[in-house]
Amino acid sequence: MSPTAAARRAGPARNLLGIDDLGPDVASGIDEVMGLTDSFVEVSERIIPKVPTLRGRTVVSLFFEDSTRTRLSFETAAKRLSADTMNFSVSTSSVKKGESLRDTIETIEAMGVDAIVVRHGSSGVPRQVARWTDAAVVNAGDGWHEHPTQALLDCYTIRQHAGSFAGKHIAIVGDVKHSRVARSNVAAFTALGAEVTLVAPPTLLPPSLEGWPVRVSHDLDGVLPHTDVCYLLRMQRERMTEALIPSLREYTATFGLTTRRADRLPDDALIMHPGPMNRGVEIAAEVADRPGAVIVDQVRNGVAVRMAVLFLLLGSGTEWGGEDA
């Protein structure tokens, strides 16, 4: 860590590795982010959408897995807070030349950074990174594990359109087993008081749901009439070759949100998707364009939510968890 970065911090940095890091009371942690997001939404609507909050701070985006959308969202957020940004993407780095993950982190740390936004195809990498650096670590998606800022922007979008979460029925539909978005969202939605039902064939559910505060259904048609938010997960083609489903056609026929199925939803129900969508597979093209579909709002809210997260980690005195023993 650079001396200046060290001087700014009293102890190890706060991290956001998963939803549970929002504090012992996850709901109030989420509320805090939501409140800040409101003000950063306002910033984003200004003619010059920039505040000096994190001037002199450096935020590195360290992406081992391609995700232009998420990377741009974080970098835009950092820039709107006047932070310096660095982009360390794996194709140009020495990781491919045999440098270890730890070497990479130590190199970045030596440059004197304040926050590292990590995306990796392997679960747990952000937690490992946090062990090796004093900078704040933000999980931008790790393997099948978590994607906390996606969950936060989803919470913000739901609150924006539906008000409170208490008593709301949220269906998360599709490939929960391989979904970091689903894991973070189950934690966030239930913490806020919603009831979550996972809807998928057993092959696309985690092998154990012990400790998950959810209900499970294999019958989407039965669930839809009682659903306030229908959250669809991306269905990947390779699940077919892994024999998890017989075919995409059969998946769409049984778990896809077709026009006919979407009509079973209550009128004011929201339709959400973390993107990118496979139109015609998990969601029919026309359904994605319905008034209740708030998929574009999710993306838009992403920047303000990430501004709030960076501000909380770097710009305020809030004590968060996520430190590693």
Next chain:
Amino acid sequence: MTPPSTTSTGRLLQGGRVVDATGEQVADVAVRPDGTIAAVGTDLDLTALGLADADVLDCAGCVVAPGLVDLHTHLREPGREEAETIETGSRAAALGGYTAVVAMPNTEPAIDSAGIVRQVLEAGAEAGLCDVRVAGSITAGRRGEALSPMAEMADLGVQIFTDDGNGVQDDRLMRRALEYASGLDLTLAQHCEVEALSEGGHMHEGAWSSRLGIPGIPAEAEELMVFRDIALSRLTGARVHFQHLSTAGAVELVRQAKAKGLPVTAEATPHHFTLTHAEVASYDPTFKVNPPLRDDDDVAAVKAGLVDGTIDAIATDHAPHTQEVKEAPFDEAPCGMLGLETALALAITELVEPGLLTLPEVLALMSWRPAAIAGLDGVHGGPVVADAPAHLVVIDPEEEWTVEPAHLASRSRNTPYAGRTVRGRVRHTLLCGEPTVRDGKATR
């Protein structure tokens, strides 16, 4: 083995409690310069024994027992010397109280020919810290396609064969291997893992893998192969030794097979009776091992198997890896953890202290029973009596110590027990009467 050096004037292990398969007694043990035991008893007449100048080793408060025998050690040489060498691994073994280890054949190249067997045996003898024996591979190159030359390796004293690291997947090939081995009176040891079920998995499949988003390995991947090999043992009459049992179902299958009189034996590792998959919550690849750390019920079943004799031996599966390869993402890191220097203390701490087993019962699991499975019982693990080779361990069962990776003799540091305080420490280890460990420190 011949004594590593012959400057000795004989030794006296004084004031200990001698424990072996025949029982226990408070006695001194006198050792001749040639490395054999001269006498065991109280008030020994050293002059009459010709040992008046004997070097005295203090054994007060300690248990003197046949040296420990590890059925399952990865010494990494040849091929992965940056992680461990035969010398560093056998030094770690000596510090752990072992006088014999069976080196697994998943080296590079694999131990699948007389030439490589000879190379490893020679390096072990040269290090002189431990009796290094080898397990040959069942199949050529451990590829699971064709039998390795078992008879050729058996001529050099190899008595146990395994493709450890992998199980033999092909049912027909395993049947043939068992038939062939039974004709040579050899034992086949199996790493039980049906790869079609485990492939892509990196930890036990269950509540934690689901929560952590790490692909899992179901218990059934192990149990199906245990079941198959029990069936094949029945079919062929051949001896099968099950390596590192980790699941409740596997323990139960072995229990039933033994009740039917089938010639099967089994081992379990300290980590499978002391740790669970909850450890993986840290995403620290130190806890990545194969078979993976399982759940509470599995740990309880492994302990029960050790208590009721279903499991015959505690084996370490000592698997050193360098820091560099272990500091990878969890799903990219290799499997394995160190074991030699902590196994005895963990057995004492987790099995003896809570009253599940007595110390003599733990010694049975770690010395004479594994010696018999490995076919070493003429040399190791035998009763501590006159004229037997002085392969001995002296244990202070009360001493508490804290596992500090930096202080281990292994070339690698991947112990899951860093910082853990355990009870029971090796005070001296004698190989052919020569201390390889004296007062808790390696002599060479």
